[in-house]
Amino acid sequence: VQLVESGGGLVQPGGSLRLSCAASGFTFRTSTITWARQAPGKGLEWVSSIYPVNRTDYSDALRGRFTISRDNAKNTVYLQMNSLKPEDTAVYYCALGGTRGQETQVTVSS
Secondary structure (H helix, E strand, O other), X not given: OEEEEEOOEEEOOOOOEEEEEEEEOOOXXXXXXXXXXXOOOOOEEEEEEEOOOOOEEEOOOOXXXXXXXXXXOOOEEEEEEXXXXXXXXXXXXXXXXXXXXXXXXXXXXX
C-alpha cells in the first residue's frame, strides 16, 4: 500500500488549495480513504472520508469549506479546501485504515 499526498503549500487567508492523494497497491475503488490533519501543538484531527460508492463524511467544523472527491480511474482522492483560515495550518495526510502517506504541509498566512 502506498499513499502519496501533494498539493500543499502557502496560501493567504481566504484562498484555496486542492490536495491530492495518489494511491497504489490495493483495490482503490472499493476502499475508504480518509484525510486527517495535525496542527502545530495539537492532536490529530479527522477531516473527511470518502467511501467506495462516493458517500462522503466531513468534520462538522469543516463542512461547507472542504470537499472530498475521488477519481477511480486515476486512483486518486482529492481534498478541495476553500476559504482557508490560519487555523487550517497543519500537516495533512491521507490514510487507508492504519496506513498513511507522508503528509503535505498547508500553511495559511498573510
